[in-house]
Amino acid sequence: MNACPREPEVVDAVMRGNWQQAPEALRELRAHAASCAACGELVTLAQALREDHAVVCRAADVPAAGTVWWRATIRARAEAAEKAVRPITFAQGLAGASLAGVAAAFAGIAWRTFPSLPQPDPLVMLALGLGVCIVIAPLVLVFALARD
Numbered sequence: 645m646n647a648c649p650r651e652p653e654v655v656d657a658v659m660r661g662n663w664q665q666a667p668e669a670l671r672e673l674r675a676h677a678a679s680c681a682a683c684g685e686l687v688t689l690a691q692a693l694r695e696d697h698a699v700v701c702r703a704a705d706v707p708a709a710g711t712v713w714w715r716a717t718i719r720a721r722a723e724a725a726e727k728a729v730r731p732i733t734f735a736q737g738l739a740g741a742s743l744a745g746v747a748a749a750f751a752g753i754a755w756r757t758f759p760s761l762p763q764p765d766p767l768v769m770l771a772l773g774l775g776v777c778i779v780i781a782p783l784v785l786v787f788a789l790a791r792d
């Protein structure tokens with residue numbers, strides 16, 4: 645089916661809701677829609693969509709203004725709290741990593757300062773480091789991905 649150049653006019657007139665009342669200005673357009681197959685189908689479709697829109701608007705359950713305000717306030721507070729906590733979480737992670745680094749440095753200094761301490765085997769230290777990573781990695785994921 646070929647498109648008619650008057651289709652936008654027809655859709656506009658139907659969607660304004662005065663197609664049935666047919667003021668004098670629309671008489672010529674209605675006559676065209678009655679004779680043009682494309683515009684005739686368009687009128688039927690546009691009227692169905694307009695009626696469906698009206699039914700859906702009547703059935704819409706719009707909450708009370710107080711409820712909308714209350715929800716918006718709670719959402720704004722939650723977003724502000726989340727925004728404020730982000731740098732604190734970063735600082736806590738940085739402090740934890742720094743603490744682990746300082747502890748490792750003190751352990752290294754202690755082993756070098758006191759030669760009487762038993763010197764660990766490098767493979768044992770490597771296994772111990774991997775074990776710590778395996779234990780700590782899930783905890784880090786849990787804390788990083790937890791939102792509440």
Ligand SMILES: [Zn+2]
Pocket residue numbers: 648649650651676677680681682683684
């Ligand atoms: Zn037409």
